[in-house]
Amino acid sequence: MRLESFRITNFRSVSDSGWVNVLQITAILGRNESGKSNLLRRLRSLNPAEGFTALKPIKDFPRHRRFEECTDETPVVDSRLVA
Numbered sequence: 062m063r064l065e066s067f068r069i070t071n072f073r074s075v076s077d078s079g080w081v082n083v084l085q086i087t088a089i090l091g092r093n094e095s096g097k098s099n100l101l102r103r104l105r106s107l108n109p110a111e112g113f114t115a116l117k118p119i120k121d122f123p124r125h126r127r128f129e130e131c132t133d134e135t136p137v138v139d140s141r142l143v144a
Contacts, residue, residue, distance in 0.1 A: 064107070065141045072116075072137050073099040076123055080141075103138050 069078040074096040081087075081100075089097050106113070116122070122131040 062142045062144060065143045067104055067107075067138065067140045069100050069103045069138055071123060071126070071131075071135050072103045073121055073123065075099050075103070076125075106138060107140055 064083050066080050066082045067078075068080050069075045071077075074094070078096075078100060081089075089100060091097050116131075116137065118128060118131040122128070122135075
């Protein structure tokens with residue numbers, strides 16, 4: 062299976078990344094503090110080497126959203142895989 066595209070929502074500084082297509086070489090560009098590392102942190106959760114860890118609502122949920130909006134069903138990462 063190969064990752065074709067992904068979308069990050071409701072994670073730290075990323076409200077909604079929109080769908081990001083992944084090619085053989087993919088570059089993520091942006092200003093300092095624009096959310097590049099947060100995209101990669103959440104993308105790593107698709108296949109973590111250290112095992113799955115749950116989100117920490119206080120640290121990982123966007124600060125501009127209400128704390129009560131963070132539930133176990135809150136979408137964070139979506140991906141499209143191809144064979």
